[in-house]
Each structure stands twice: as structure tokens, then as C-alpha cells.
Amino acid sequence: xxxVDQFPHHLLSIDDLGSDGIAEVLRVTDSFVEVxxxxxxKVPALRGRTVATLFFEDSTRTRVSFETAxxxxxxxxxxxxxxxxxxxxxxxxxxxxETIEAMGIDAIIIRxxxxxxxxxxxxxxxxxxVINAGDGWHExxxxxxxxLYTVRxxxxxxxxxMDRFKSLQVVIVGDIRHSRVARSxxxxxxxxxxxxxxxxxxxxxxxxxxxxxxxxxSHDIDKELPSADVxxxxxxxxxxxxxxxxxxxxxxxxxxxxxGRRAAMLKPETLILHPGPMVRGVEIASEVADLPAAxxxxxxxxxxxxxxxxxxxxxxxxxxxxxxxx
Amino acid sequence: xxxxxRSHSTLIITGGIVIDATGERRAxxxxxxxxxxxxxxxxxxxxxxxxxEAGGCVVSPGLVxxxxxxxxxxxxxxxxxxxxxxxxxxxxxxxxxAMPNTNPPLDSADAVRNVFELAxxxxxxxxxxxxxxxxxxxxxxxxxxxxxxxxxxxxxxDGAGVQSAGLMRRALEYARGLGATLAQHCEDGSLACDGAxxxxxxxxxxxxxxxxxxxxxxxxxRDIALARVTGSRIHFLHLSTAPSIELxxxxxxxxxxxxxxxxxxxFSLTDACVAGYDPVFKVNPPLRPQCDVDAVKAxxxxxxxxAIATDHAPHAPEFRDLPFDLAPPGVLGLQTALSLAITEIxxxxxxxxxxxxxxxxxxxxxxxxxGGGQGGLITPGAExxxxxxxxxxxxxxxxxxxxxxxRNTPYAGRTLTGRVRHTVFxxxxxxxxxxxxx
Ligand SMILES: [Zn+2]
Numbered sequence: 131x132x133x134v135d136q137f138p139h140h141l142l143s144i145d146d147l148g149s150d151g152i153a154e155v156l157r158v159t160d161s162f163v164e165v166x167x168x169x170x171x172k173v174p175a176l177r178g179r180t181v182a183t184l185f186f187e188d189s190t191r192t193r194v195s196f197e198t199a200x201x202x203x204x205x206x207x208x209x210x211x212x213x214x215x216x217x218x219x220x221x222x223x224x225x226x227x228e229t230i231e232a233m234g235i236d237a238i239i240i241r242x243x244x245x246x247x248x249x250x251x252x253x254x255x256x257x258x259x260v261i262n263a264g265d266g267w268h269e270x271x272x273x274x275x276x277x278l279y280t281v282r283x284x285x286x287x288x289x290x291x292m293d294r295f296k297s298l299q300v301v302i303v304g305d306i307r308h309s310r311v312a313r314s315x316x317x318x319x320x321x322x323x324x325x326x327x328x329x330x331x332x333x334x335x336x337x338x339x340x341x342x343x344x345x346x347x348s349h350d351i352d353k354e355l356p357s358a359d360v361x362x363x364x365x366x367x368x369x370x371x372x373x374x375x376x377x378x379x380x381x382x383x384x385x386x387x388x389x390g391r392r393a394a395m396l397k398p399e400t401l402i403l404h405p406g407p408m409v410r411g412v413e414i415a416s417e418v419a420d421l422p423a424a425x426x427x428x429x430x431x432x433x434x435x436x437x438x439x440x441x442x443x444x445x446x447x448x449x450x451x452x453x454x455x456x
Numbered sequence: 457x458x459x460x461x462r463s464h465s466t467l468i469i470t471g472g473i474v475i476d477a478t479g480e481r482r483a484x485x486x487x488x489x490x491x492x493x494x495x496x497x498x499x500x501x502x503x504x505x506x507x508x509e510a511g512g513c514v515v516s517p518g519l520v521x522x523x524x525x526x527x528x529x530x531x532x533x534x535x536x537x538x539x540x541x542x543x544x545x546x547x548x549x550x551x552x553x554a555m556p557n558t559n560p561p562l563d564s565a566d567a568v569r570n571v572f573e574l575a576x577x578x579x580x581x582x583x584x585x586x587x588x589x590x591x592x593x594x595x596x597x598x599x600x601x602x603x604x605x606x607x608x609x610x611x612x613x614d615g616a617g618v619q620s621a622g623l624m625r626r627a628l629e630y631a632r633g634l635g636a637t638l639a640q641h642c643e644d645g646s647l648a649c650d651g652a653x654x655x656x657x658x659x660x661x662x663x664x665x666x667x668x669x670x671x672x673x674x675x676x677x678r679d680i681a682l683a684r685v686t687g688s689r690i691h692f693l694h695l696s697t698a699p700s701i702e703l704x705x706x707x708x709x710x711x712x713x714x715x716x717x718x719x720x721x722x723f724s725l726t727d728a729c730v731a732g733y734d735p736v737f738k739v740n741p742p743l744r745p746q747c748d749v750d751a752v753k754a755x756x757x758x759x760x761x762x763a764i765a766t767d768h769a770p771h772a773p774e775f776r777d778l779p780f781d782l783a784p785p786g787v788l789g790l791q792t793a794l795s796l797a798i799t800e801i802x803x804x805x806x807x808x809x810x811x812x813x814x815x816x817x818x819x820x821x822x823x824x825x826x827g828g829g830q831g832g833l834i835t836p837g838a839e840x841x842x843x844x845x846x847x848x849x850x851x852x853x854x855x856x857x858x859x860x861x862x863r864n865t866p867y868a869g870r871t872l873t874g875r876v877r878h879t880v881f882x883x884x885x886x887x888x889x890x891x892x893x894x
Contacts, residue, residue: 223777223778224777225777244779244780244782245662245663245664245733245779245780245781246662246663246664246733246780247733247779249732249733250733250779253732253734254777265663266663266664266781267663267664267665268662268663268664269663310663313661313663336660337655337656337660337666338656338657338659338660339660340656340657340660341657341661342660342661
């Protein structure tokens with residue numbers, strides 16, 4: 131490991147990391163995946179440190195993943211869940227954050243339905259690190275890092291896997307407009323040199339893609355599948371499929387769903403990724419979701435290892451000490 | 457226009473350049489009993505007169521703001537008529553039009569009388585824009601004739617546009633019979649949705665719900681069509697996009713009775729300011745890209761735009777602790793508008809003062825031709841509403857020193873050119889050497 135000193139104090143978006151930072155997260159993740167296989171999957175790396183999860187939106191999956199990661203690093207964990215009614219009033223965010231910081235917390239892991247709240251929080255506090263666990267439609271950096279890790283592993287892992295991103299054709303399909311996962315994925319794949327194609331009906335694309343580091347935009351999934359190395363599917367929330375953005379979920383599936391027929395167009399080695407939770411029968415057919423090529427990245431244990439790596443790097447352990455502990 | 461209720465001592469403004477709608481000349485100005493008594497070079501200082509030194513400065517008719525949210529009644533923690541008009545005086549204004557989106561809204565004679573009563577001792581004239589519809593709800597016409605009888609000349613549901621084209625048509629027709637002007641906040645709700653910033657490259661990147669330029673332009677186009685059919689006057693509030701400006705340009709070329717204002721933040725800031733998610737950059741209409749900023753400036757330069765209006769919109773400090781999408785829109789404007797215009801707009805000072813004083817005074821019906829005392833010529837007998845501006849002085853905006861109850865200026869730390877030195881309201885020097893006198 132190198133340049134831990136330069137690792138950012140906060141993780142608000144993928145751009146905070148750059149390609150070197152991403153590579154570093156993935157390398158450190160390797161060590162923690164190995165730790166996860168031990169009988170006692172715990173290391174003392176963050177003993178005496180305290181992290182808080184502050185979730186203004188229900189996501190047990192992500193929260194538990196972060197909390198497990200912190201505990202495996204021997205950090206103390208405080209968990210704050212805030213009711214959605216007080217979020218809508220917007221009252222408690224700053225008060226809550228300042229209260230938490232006053233408790234001597236080293237890192238605040240925040241999930242919020244409004245874009246930009248982790249950035250705002252980072253501006254309010256003086257010492258704690260802020261980790262974005264998903265904000266509005268903006269970013270969900272650790273989910274994208276997890277996707278990259280999964281892809282790198284499938285490509286052979288290590289530096290060899292990293293190199294192969296440069297020639298990778300990545301197709302992201304679905305509700306990109308409202309997706310924080312998509313924004314982080316685009317930034318992350320692009321940082322590693324992959325060519326990203328966005329596939330969606332125009333109503334589910336962002337109003338502008340000016341400045342997005344993508345290769346192409348397409349409204350025809352059938353054209354994009356045969357050359358894809360990675361197909362990344364996004365969840366379509368049912369309210370988006372009820373006539374306002376697309377006429378119906380059925381019509382969406384017909385045009386953009388990864389059906390069995392479409393899966394047959396893929397190269398044998400193509401990876402299918404879904405951050406979960408999947409809606410089987412909408413964006414992905416049940417039989418496709420069960421193929422060995424399909425990786426439901428939100429559920430796999432790699433998620434804990436990636437988040438361990440992020441916490442470990444952000445909380446600034448010296449590499450030597452950290453490595454020997456691992 | 458009523459006479460000032462206090463008698464003030466005589467004062468003389470010496471050594472300045474007088475600028476009004478007729479042009480500029482070197483002259484001293486003597487004011488007594490609330491009226492301009494004498495204008496000329498090298499006037500003798502009357503015995504006991506207060507001397508307002510104006511060397512290197514411009515003496516202008518007081519500025520007139522078509523668009524101020526004074527927040528009283530209902531949100532006195534953000535602003536009161538007293539603090540809002542003090543900020544106005546410091547910004548060179550001698551009249552402001554108070555927007556009706558108070559609580560209760562200014563949609564009844566009682567509500568309007570209440571504002572006039574609260575403004576009785578204010579340091580600037582407070583005119584009222586009445587609501588077009590009851591409760592600004594866009595469903596039924598407010599009692600416009602009753603309000604007009606109290607002196608209301610401008611009606612708007614500002615904060616929202618009148619969504620129904622049918623109701624807007626009726627309102628325009630009805631207002632014509634009263635000699636009133638309707639002012640529209642152009643925002644088509646079905647296009648704006650929950651947009652919290654300009655829909656474009658920045659909103660897409662930041663993941664903030666966007667409000668398309670189209671939401672404004674569709675309503676500008678619709679209302680121009682309504683003005684054509686009804687022949688009624690319509691004033692467009694805070695236009696912010698290039699196509700909006702172009703629509704007004706064409707409407708004026710076709711001889712339609714339309715006028716338009718722009719706000720200083722729409723010629724001095726862009727949507728890139730939102731990148732840090734600071735709610736102090738949230739306004740409605742939202743900050744736009746540079747091409748729209750350029751179009752707003754071009755509209756000011758070629759006369760398409762008639763007025764610079766502040767859209768002064770104070771918010772109590774907690775607003776800044778809210779997520780961007782939940783924060784209320786609006787920024788302070790009264791103390792920075794003139795300086796921003798001088799700093800950002802490449803026009804002679806006379807043109808800038810036309811945009812800030814006599815043109816908005818005429819739109820608001822507050823000028824001498826409408827029986828008012830604002831924005832008129834600086835000539836003996838006129839009501840003495842004046843401001844003295846040092847056009848080359850620079851100053852740095854410090855939110856903590858602004859007179860508003862609120863601190864939400866997006867210009868903190870910015871150095872601006874042009875500063876108000878003195879303001880005279882109905883003969884009373886309410887600002888002397890940049891200091892509010894009460
Ligand atoms: Zn408005």
C-alpha cells in the first residue's frame with residue numbers, strides 16, 4: 131500500500147478518490163476479504179475509534195454492512211436512525227450532526243434522501259470524517275466501489291484485473307436519472323478507463339449529460355448487449371413505472387428488461403451486475419438473475435470488505451500498522 | 457402623495473452631479489419641507505441647513521424596487537417592514553413594492569391597510585402589490601377594485617404563477633378596468649415540478665431535481681398571447697432565461713403593453729454556484745447558466761428589460777441548515793442591487809439609474825405622472841426622494857453588517873463597486889455617509 135497520507139478526509143463522491151484512490155481501496159479490500167474468511171474475522175485496526183451511522187432513510191442492508199465493517203475493524207459503532215417525518219421538516223440534520231460530533235466521533239456515515247447533505251455536513255463539522263452512504267440522486271460511492279471490486283475479481287483480481295478495466299465495455303441500464311448508484315458508477319468506471327454506455331428511455335436519463343465521462347447513450351438495449359463486458363442493471367422504482375416516466379412496468383420490461391432472450395445475446399463471459407434489491411420480472415428476468423454470470427452486488431460479503439477498506443483508509447491508519455494487523 | 461408627517465430642517469446636497477431622466481448636470485440641491493426647493497450650481501447654504509457633501513458623487517432620484525419580500529406580517533423573524541425599509545434606505549431606495557406572499561397574504565383591504573399602517577414610520581415608501589387571487593391560491597380573483605381604491609396599482613401572486621390561463625385572462629381583463637397592472641411570476645407548475653435549481657448540466661451532475669427554463673418561458677409566451685388578446689398591461693417579474701428575454705423583445709416590437717424586470721442575482725451568478733449545495737444560492741427562478749446571464753445583460757442593454765428589481769427575500773438563519781432541495785428560495789437584495797448593477801452591467805450610470813429608479817417607478821405607478829413622488833425629475837417643487845451615490849467607491853459585502861434581519865446574501869466577501877452615500881426620503885436624510893439615521 132502507498133500514499134495513505136493522501137487519502138481524502140471525506141468520501142462524498144467518487145471524484146474525491148480519483149483512479150489512484152479507487153485502486154487503493156480495491157487493494158486494501160483484498161486484504162479484508164481474506165480477513166472475512168477467517169474463523170474470527172476481526173482485526174484491531176480501528177480499536178479506540180468510533181464511527182456513527184446516521185441514516186435518514188431506511189436501508190438496513192447498507193447500514194448493517196457499514197456497521198459490520200466498523201465492528202470487524204474493532205471500532206465502536208453508534209447507530210442513529212432518524213424518522214422520515216423529521217427529515218421532511220428538515221429540522222434535525224445540523225443539530226443531530228453537531229451533537230454527534232461533540233461526542234467525539236471519528237467518522238459519520240450518512241444516508242439521506244436529499245442530494246448533497248453529506249457535502250453540507252462536511253462543511254459544518256470540524257474534525258470528523260464524513261462518508262456518503264447514499265444521498266438523494268447524487269452518489270453512493272461505496273456501492274460503485276463494490277461493483278468495481280466484483281468486476282475486478284471476476285477479471286482475475288489484482289493488478290491484472292485492474293488493467294482490464296481499460297478495455298471494458300460497460301452498459302448501465304435503467305433509471306439513471308434518479309439513481310445515485312448510476313452517478314457513482316459512471317464516475318468510477320470512467321476513472322479506471324472503461325467505456326460506459328447509458329441505456330434508458332429518454333425520460334429516465336438525466337436532463338443533461340454535458341461533462342459526463344461516458345462513451346455513448348442509447349435507447350436500444352438490444353444493440354448494446356452483444357458487445358458488453360459488464361451489464362449493470364438499476365432498479366426501477368415502481369412509482370416511476372406507473373405512467374409518469376414510462377407507461378407501465380410491463381412496457382419497461384418489454385423494452386429494457388434483461389429477459390432470457392436478451393441474456394442469450396451476451397458474450398459468455400459478460401458479467402451481469404445489480405446493486406439489489408432486484409425486482410425480478412421487471413429489470414431482470416428471474417432465470418437471468420439466477421445465472422452464474424449475475425452478481426447481486428448489494429448482498430455479497432464483498433460489501434463489508436469494501437467498506438472496511440474505506441473506513442480503514444479514511445481513518446488514517448498508517449499502512450504498516452494496518453498491514454501487520456491484517 | 458401625502459406630505460411627510462414630520463417637518464424636517466432644510467438640507468443642501470452640495471458638489472454632486474445631478475442625474476435624472478433628462479440627463480446630467482453639475483448642481484447643488486436644496487430641500488426644505490420635504491420638497492426640492494432649488495437646483496443649481498454654487499447655491500448658498502441656507503442658514504441652519506444640514507449639508508450633505510456630494511463631491512465626486514451622483515445625485516439621483518431615489519431608487520424604486522418593484523419586488524421586495526418584507527415578510528411582515530407572518531415572518532417577522534426573517535424581516536420586518538422597519539428592518540426591510542432600513543436596508544432599502546441604505547441601498548439607495550426611497551420606495552419598495554411589498555410582495556403579497558405574507559401571512560396572511562395581501563389579498564384583502566384589511567391586509568393592505570395593515571401594511572400601510574406598519575409602514576407609516578418607515579424610512580422608505582412602501583407600496584403594495586396585491587394578490588391576483590384569493591390566498592394566492594390561483595382559484596378566485598381577489599377583490600382587486602377594493603385594493604385599487606387603497607392605491608394598489610400592481611397585482612401579482614408572486615411566489616407562484618397563475619396557473620390557469622383562463623383565470624389569468626379574466627384577471628387581465630378585470631385589471632384593465634381598474635387601470636392596474638398585473639405582474640406575473642412565470643413558472644408553469646407542471647414543468648417546474650419540485651425543481652430546486654436550474655435543470656441542466658449542474659442539476660444532472662449534482663442530482664438535484666431541476667426546474668427547466670421552459671417552466672418560465674411557457675408562461676411568458678402564454679401571457680404575451682393573453683396581453684395581445686386583452687390589451688391589458690402585464691409586467692414580467694424576475695425574467696431569467698434567454699428565450700424569455702427574446703419573447704419580451706418580440707412582444708415589445710409588436711407594440712404589446714408588456715414590461716419586464718430582472719434580478720441582480722440573474723446577471724451576477726450562475727448555476728455553477730450551487731456545486732457546494734449551499735442553500736444561500738437557491739433562488740426562484742433559479743440561477744441559470746452563463747448564456748442566460750449574458751442574455752439578461754443584453755436585455756438590459758437594448759431596453760428589452762425595463763427594470764432591475766431585487767426580489768429581496770430574507771430567510772431566518774436556520775434555512776441554511778436545511779438540505780438544498782428543502783430550503784426556501786430567495787436572497788437578500790436591497791443593499792447590494794445598485795452596486796451589483798454598477799459592477800456587472802456595462803452601461804452608463806444614467807441608464808443604470810433609469811433601470812433602478814424612474815422606469816420601475818413608472819411601472820409601479822409611483823412616478824409623478826401617476827400622481828406619485830418617486831423617480832421624478834430633480835426640479836424645484838418635486839417631492840424630495842433622492843439618493844447620493846459614490847459610483848467609484850468599493851466595498852466588501854459582510855452579511856453581519858447588513859441592516860436586514862436576515863443574513864442570506866450570496867455575495868459574502870465579494871467586493872463591489874458603487875456605494876450609497878446619502879438617502880433622502882421625503883426631505884428626511886435617512887442615510888448620511890452610509891449610516892442609517894434611524
Ligand atoms: Zn417570484
